[in-house]
Amino acid sequence: MEVIELTKALISCQSVTPKNDGVLDLLEKDLSNIGFDCRRYLFSDSNTPDVDNLFAKIGSGAPHICFGGHTDVVPVGDIDAWSFDPFNATEKDGKVYGRGASDMKSAIAAFVCALKEYIENNELKGTVSLLITNDEEGPAINGTKKVLEEIYKNGEKIDSCLVGEPTCPRKLGEMIKIGRRGSLTTTIKVSGKQGHVAYPEWTLNPINPLTSILDALCNLELDQGTEDFPPSNMEIVNISSSQGATNVVPQTATGVFNIRYNINHTKDSLQSMIQEIISKSNEDGKYKIDISFNNSAEPFLTQKGKFTNIVKSSVDEITGMNSALTTTGGTSDARFFKDYCEVAEFGLIGETAHQIDENVNTHDINNLKDVYLLILKKYFA
Ligand SMILES: [Zn+2]
Structure with a gap:
């Protein structure tokens, strides 16, 4: 043939x-x-x-x-x-x-x-x-x-x-x-203050706010899907922190997650939702938090x-x-x-x-x- x-x-x-x-x-x-x-x-x-x-x-x-x-x-x-x-x-x-x-x-x-x-x-x-x-x-x-x-x-x-x-x-x-579905990848980088683990009063551990932000995002029910689409889904794909030792609080911590989303959302609606959760977790402004988005598909x-x-x-x-x-x-x-x-x-x-x-x-x-x-x-x- x-x-x-x-x-x-x-x-x-x-x-x-x-x-x-x-x-x-x-x-x-x-x-x-x-x-x-x-x-x-x-x-x-x-x-x-x-x-x-x-x-x-x-x-x-x-x-x-x-x-x-x-x-x-x-x-x-x-x-x-x-x-x-x-x-x-x-x-x-x-x-x-x-x-x-x-x-x-x-x-x-x-x-x-x-x-x-x-x-x-x-x-x-x-x-x-x-x-x-x-x-x-x-x-x-x-x-x-x-x-x-x-x-x-x-x-x-x-x-x-x-x-x-x-x-x-x-x-x-x-x-x-x-x-x-659309695909939005978000990277959150939290900067704290590095120091000795034995002296928490002198350090700011960036892992704490990062994990609570990711936890809040993981627990969101984005939607229940539509007649044509499965529910939108978020997956954490990477969590890392600056190199250190077991007795050092790291300076920075970074989390990356991807959302596969249906037509109930737009990249803008998701980005503002993420931004709101992050601002809430850092109301006192103790941490510096950088967010970057990469939307590869609508x-x-x-x-x-x-x-x-x-x-x-x-x-x-x-x-x-x-x-x-x-x-x-x-x-x-x-x-x-x-x-x-x-x-x-x-x-x-x-x-x-x-x-x-x-x-x-x-x-x-x-x-x-x-x-x-x-x-x-x-x-x-
Ligand atoms: Zn192919």
Whole structure:
């Protein structure tokens, strides 16, 4: 099958972020051969590597559906633990093994092959494009976000986006994602006064207020979730203090926590809530407390309607499942598309993504191609 061959060819490029190792050339050549207009976008920024991206387009006018994907992969980890060479895709017992098999080179191959089949047999009444970045697993600074900014500057308009991330937990067809939670990381640094543990009257221990702030935050019930979202969730990810000894009260203590939040909150509402808890704990101003926020994603939800119905009915028809429209999991580049168009995500099983011996069923890759083909047929019907 052509789709398996293309999957293997994509996996054989060692495209660990930010290096693309020819993977975008390979795609560009394939898409150019079937009439796509391909444009490459190499972006640079301070303190982050340069990254190459591909925007390929065929047809004209509305409706315009864009496939969003990434060719970069995470590092292989302990190479000796792999059963097969992670960059020489191997088929065994109906599975393809290799880095990027699940996340998400097979899905790109599936979409490209579905497209070829669609274009061969139908007259395209609208536009199909692929926005493929090599910066999704990394900092995501020189990737999808900048390509979208650039193509919109040049007058592009996308109506709907289908992201090919692996969305299914165990079986193909279980899950379609129509939104994602936001992600806010907060760092709190409390400065006290270092000194001898035997003389508390001469010291100010920064760990005390830090732990009570974190405790207050941990005990908050942020919300109970919505029809489409699980409850917002806070996790402490790091607590540390300045180096000392067992008889020294440290000078500073730092806590870091991440909140995955749904549409009941905004980054501003969460930040003011956090700030209020911190000010309350330090009413006498004894401690110096520095707070820094990094909001890497805003929550979003695609309105259920024609597009989500097309995706769901195509998935269900091909896989025989009754797929769920969900918002679970981490962030993806859907967070950038959502500022421009409606977006839904459907791809393979994500269970082995980023793992040693990453693999997917060849049968699932073929079915995914059929799902994508049916989506195209219904989208342009
Ligand atoms: Zn991915």
